[in-house]
Amino acid sequence: MKILVVGASGTIGKAVVNELKSEKVEIVTASRSSSEVSVDITSTKSIKQMFEEVGQIDALVSTTGAAHFGLVEEMTPEQNLISVNSKLLGQINLVLLGLEYIRDYGSITLTTGILMDDPLVSAASSAMANGGVRAFVKSAAIELPRGIRINSVSPNVLEESIEKYGSLFVGAEPVKSKSVALAFKKSILGAQTGQSYNVY
Numbered sequence: 001m002k003i004l005v006v007g008a009s010g011t012i013g014k015a016v017v018n019e020l021k022s023e024k025v026e027i028v029t030a031s032r033s034s035s036e037v038s039v040d041i042t043s044t045k046s047i048k049q050m051f052e053e054v055g056q057i058d059a060l061v062s063t064t065g066a067a068h069f070g071l072v073e074e075m076t077p078e079q080n081l082i083s084v085n086s087k088l089l090g091q092i093n094l095v096l097l098g099l100e101y102i103r104d105y106g107s108i109t110l111t112t113g114i115l116m117d118d119p120l121v122s123a124a125s126s127a128m129a130n131g132g133v134r135a136f137v138k139s140a141a142i143e144l145p146r147g148i149r150i151n152s153v154s155p156n157v158l159e160e161s162i163e164k165y166g167s168l169f170v171g172a173e174p175v176k177s178k179s180v181a182l183a184f185k186k187s188i189l190g191a192q193t194g195q196s197y198n199v200y
């Protein structure tokens, strides 16, 4: 089984790659830098080049997608586009452009996040992208061809990331990267489709 992990060098991506290593799978890592394959998910040209380079795969995993954090009252359309172009359309374009490279009965797993269900100040743009991805996954699942499955994983803040997000996640109980990685594993190696796996 050949698995492409986009965002493999990140906190969640590393945990997913580490979790999958115990299985008999071939993992191809991708991100803008420091991965086997270089890709920028905000560029359709770059995504196409990545799939041409990687070729046929059994599982597409996205553990990436940037989002803007800021108050709605102060947010500009341009700032909101960061979330749209990266976390929302970046991940969806991976699906649209990657579908033909996914073998029969393969799978796709995208990343969302708790902010779409548990609002925090400054997180509306991120929540928008998360909700869009979850809705796309639920809807796409009923029409993907050749038995291909699609799910998303919605993590709470990870223990490793709590310092990075500072006071944003006030009162949150961070989750273990292992728990998040197992949700990805369930999506990749399991049988369900159209699901959003909450790791809260």
Ligand SMILES: NC(=O)c1ccc[n+]([C@@H]2O[C@H](COP(=O)([O-])OP(=O)(O)OC[C@H]3O[C@@H](n4cnc5c(N)ncnc54)[C@H](OP(=O)(O)O)[C@@H]3O)[C@@H](O)[C@H]2O)c1
Residues within 6 Å of the ligand: 006, 007, 008, 009, 010, 011, 012, 013, 030, 031, 032, 033, 034, 039, 040, 041, 042, 063, 064, 065, 066, 067, 086, 087, 111, 112, 113, 114, 154, 155, 156, 157, 158, 161, 162
């Ligand atoms: N960490 C958390 O607590 C948490 C909780 C809930 C949801 N999430 C979501 O999970 C996703 C990953 O989070 P993370 O904490 O693992 O992030 P991270 O540590 O910052 O890693 C992000 C990964 O994505 C790559 N990347 C960033 N922009 C890219 C682009 N335009 N094209 C291709 N690759 C790109 C990065 O590598 P390069 O910089 O080399 O490209 C890196 O491999 C994000 O969408 C985040 O919102 C995270």
